[in-house]
Amino acid sequence: MRRMTARPANTHQARLLRLLRDGGPNSRAQLGDLVELSRSKLAVEVDRLLETGLIVADGLAASRGGRRSHNIRLAPGLRFLGIDIGATSVDVAVTNAELEVLGHLNHPMDVREGPVAVFEQALSMAAKLRATGIAEGFDGAGIGVPGPVRFPEGVPVAPPIMPGWDGFPVREALSQDLGCPVMVDNDVNLMAMGEQHAGVARSVGDFLCVKIGTGIGCGIVVGGQVYRGTTGSAGDIGHIQVDPGGRPCACGNQGCLEAHFGGAALARDAEEAARAGRSPELSDRLTAAGRLSAADVAAAAAAGDTTALELIRAGGNRVGQVIAGLVSFFNPGLVVIGGGVTGLGHTLLASIRTQVYRQSLPLATGNLPIVLGELGQTAGVTGGARLISDHLFSPA
Amino acid sequence: MRRMTARPANTHQARLLRLLRDGGPNSRAQLGDLVELSRSKLAVEVDRLLETGLIVADGLAASRGGRRSHNIRLAPGLRFLGIDIGATSVDVAVTNAELEVLGHLNHPMDVREGPVAVFEQALSMAAKLRATGIAEGFDGAGIGVPGPVRFPEGVPVAPPIMPGWDGFPVREALSQDLGCPVMVDNDVNLMAMGEQHAGVARSVGDFLCVKIGTGIGCGIVVGGQVYRGTTGSAGDIGHIQVDPGGRPCACGNQGCLEAHFGGAALARDAEEAARAGRSPELSDRLTAAGRLSAADVAAAAAAGDTTALELIRAGGNRVGQVIAGLVSFFNPGLVVIGGGVTGLGHTLLASIRTQVYRQSLPLATGNLPIVLGELGQTAGVTGGARLISDHLFSPA
């Protein structure tokens, strides 16, 4: 099929497209109730969208007491690609125009192998998904990388954990390879957008999304929009100091949050505890696998290992300490905890909550939910699809 | 004279009013260059504004090579009132429509005397200013209080340092007494708006404004707009923990920033140092006055007293530590330091800068100015005038 070429001609059309994306197929009459347009105007705009092929007729709606209205929906053939590049793995998913995930692949891969190798992998995964028949092509792609991004250009800048990516023209290169529009953002922002669209943050205007993976980052949403900061590094909380005389960090400072907690730090601590014989459970896993990961700690904790539980608890306290400060500062309506370490689950959540509720003022925490993300691995890729659809569903 | 009754009828008129407010009197022709309106449309809107009396003709502009254009300006009789209620004093100022301060009074007063006494004082100051002849009445007032505010209603909520203010209908009461529209906000947000309008933060979209007075707070500006958080307590950084085993704070926690620095803590530390004989300079001042304030520490430091300098340096480190975290999180384009303690000046600024530039990542600090506020005591009142003018200069 021919790929999406048209773009909404005005804000009304953009508004309609987003309504159909977020609310699914809908009748013309009901859309009329949602937007403040006269019937004639609405009819004109809908007709124009039908002409462009962005939306299609979709049968008749149920009667609301009189003549039945015609349903319309976004073109069923539209496909968005969401790519979430993590520190240790790549996620690729295909969604329809309503951003429902139709196919999803995950592949372990070290981001330090560089952009060329990583994109080769991502593109082959996209090709594999297309080969299953769920997509004949892609109308747009949203991609997240684990580091700061100069958003307008779609170029990573000074990414600490991904040498070789600095200045790589991700947007342009990928756009060329895929033959469709591409937007690039920080992986944490993508997760925030995912949870906002389909997850636990629906209907919340201002929230924080803390992602604890190999590193630690924070997506900031202000008035429904992702806030990226002046140079695109907003939310980079992994290097906030939590202990003035603390552990040395890869960034050159001491006592950074990431040096004390996060996937990498947790694995290191667990191995150390195992070698020191403080945890039989972890020792067994270490001798079995040769190394430990956050998942091992989660499993050991689930098995009741006190050392593992203590590691999680201590880490939660550190993160909670930082989040408490951010809550005082930002006064969000919701805090979402997500990322690879979510496997640590409620032990982690409990110690974060304890810390935040104890340290922040009642006015800020009074009605503040702190919850785990709902979407898990699909948050990032859904956010990617959302990112590009926001771009494509705005006036040209 | 009759007070301002009309409001702009549409966004075009609002836009024109704000241009005239921020840029001063201007010619019709030049305004045409600034807004994207056709000549005919512009003429119509200007004529309507002239009819309402919000703007007036103001002679002829200089020629730009041909026929001279007619100048217009905001009605010269418009007067806004800016009221800045601090923990220990009240500032009241009168501005014209361009937000230039025409008269300014300051009076020491403890906010704990309660809203009734404080407003009595503020209203009498406003009356005194009016009696000088600079104003025949007020078209609007913006007021700042040292605590969180439920912004839409203009009501303080759970203010820690001002018992008796909780839930007091500031906006409604003051609006009744003054007979004009009133807006209420946190004093820190007002300071941020002041520095944004007339101070050092002109032309910066995203910045932080840290006010170190009796307590410590932070104004947050995102995309040119003050961000107030979900419950209006955003920027409340005085109770971020800087030392887990630190001093007990009035809020019930330990090691809060305010317990270690700020006007109140600094005075306490100085008195303690004086009594312990660690500083002859401060001892002299203590015996002379019976008590010490932040201003005494500033004077002692200016005189070269090492203990005073050390107190400032240590405090700057604490604040710098917190600001470093906020910079990593928020990635602002500018950090403004203001408030009563600005008298500590460059000693304080230097230690804050050191701390921030050392602890935050280069990407966030690379081009980040950290500067003292330009406006001093007028920042708050200017911000108040700006607050109410933003409200009045928006479509009804």
Add this chain to the structure above:
DNA sequence: GCTTCTTTGTCCCGACTGAGGAAGAAGTCA
């Protein structure tokens, strides 16, 4: 099955808006 009422979609008219051309007013510059 018929009537009446409600809802939906289409068509059309009239009011309004806004862009831009033309002309005149008011200056500058040589």
Add this chain to the structure above:
DNA sequence: TGACTTCTTCCTCAGTCGGGACAAAGAAGC
């Protein structure tokens, strides 16, 4: 003084938009 520039007003014309009228389609009640 004359040529040129700039600014304002007036006017026309095209396009837009809202809403009424009407037809189509269905629901509810008898």
